[in-house]
Amino acid sequence: MRLGIIGCGKMGRALLGGILEAGLVQPSEVTVHDAWADAAQSAANDLGVTAVDSNAAVIEAADVVLLCVKPQTFAEMLGQLSEADVEGRLLISIAAGVRIETIEKLSGGRHRVVRVMPNTPALVGKGASAFAVGPSANDDDAQTTRQLLGAVGYVTQVSEDQLDAVTALSGSGPAYIFAMIESLVAGGIEQGLDPQVAHDLAANTVAGAAAMVLQGSDSPTQLRENVTSPNGTTFAALESMRAADFDGIVRRAVGAACDRSRELGKA
Numbered sequence: 001m002r003l004g005i006i007g008c009g010k011m012g013r014a015l016l017g018g019i020l021e022a023g024l025v026q027p028s029e030v031t032v033h034d035a036w037a038d039a040a041q042s043a044a045n046d047l048g049v050t051a052v053d054s055n056a057a058v059i060e061a062a063d064v065v066l067l068c069v070k071p072q073t074f075a076e077m078l079g080q081l082s083e084a085d086v087e088g089r090l091l092i093s094i095a096a097g098v099r100i101e102t103i104e105k106l107s108g109g110r111h112r113v114v115r116v117m118p119n120t121p122a123l124v125g126k127g128a129s130a131f132a133v134g135p136s137a138n139d140d141d142a143q144t145t146r147q148l149l150g151a152v153g154y155v156t157q158v159s160e161d162q163l164d165a166v167t168a169l170s171g172s173g174p175a176y177i178f179a180m181i182e183s184l185v186a187g188g189i190e191q192g193l194d195p196q197v198a199h200d201l202a203a204n205t206v207a208g209a210a211a212m213v214l215q216g217s218d219s220p221t222q223l224r225e226n227v228t229s230p231n232g233t234t235f236a237a238l239e240s241m242r243a244a245d246f247d248g249i250v251r252r253a254v255g256a257a258c259d260r261s262r263e264l265g266k267a
Contacts, residue, residue, distance in 0.1 A: 003063075005058070016047065031057070035069075037051075071095045096264065117130050125152055
């Protein structure tokens with residue numbers, strides 16, 4: 001596989017680093033470009049890949065191209081790709097809200113397209129990604145995408161109309177968890193804990209709870225019930241959360257994010 005990366009920001013670098021570490025490609029097989037030349041050159045210096053001076057040069061050199069640029073500059077980038085005299089590349093886009101049909105059209109209708117929604121824990125190899133294949137993409141393209149995204153965490157396949165929900169759940173989800181950790185830390189401090197102790201306890205509690213969900217056979221509901229003694233401390237806390245409609249707050253937050261993702265897709 002000859003791999004191209006367009007966009008060497010945090011997510012592009014995280015994906016590239018994970019892919020190289022997994023041995024899916026060698027640095028000599030990777031070509032990168034970024035509108036900010038220093039970002040591409042930094043990737044080249046640090047990882048041994050080749051930096052080129054245009055988006056067209058990337059697609060000319062690669063079989064598979066990861067499109068890791070922001071939606072605001074996506075149309076311009078795709079226009080540059082359409083100018084390259086090549087066809088039949090696999091384009092894997094991580095741009096939120098930019099639909100497969102749009103990518104196919106703006107890139108000249110000559111390439112296969114897959115849309116991916118990763119999330120920021122990919123930066124530490126703990127990502128949760130979902131992807132959807134376009135009508136011209138095939139099973140091999142799906143497998144390639146699964147391998148590449150699997151290098152930085154969990155990955156699953158969905159239909160494109162489900163990607164807005166994915167964006168709302170796992171794409172934006174880390175921010176919800178960070179907010180929860182912030183509140184846990186603040187609550188611990190209010191009850192007399194040292195700030196660093198509260199921080200470490202909260203972060204490790206969230207990490208441990210997630211590990212129990214992922215590694216065990218019990219559902220989150222069963223795990224919650226296991227730790228909740230009648231009229232105990234956990235029971236008191238959960239009753240307070242129920243009174244504030246915690247479940248409804250979280251569900252409405254996911255719904256709001258999903259609605260906004262749909263709006264961005266129509267823009």
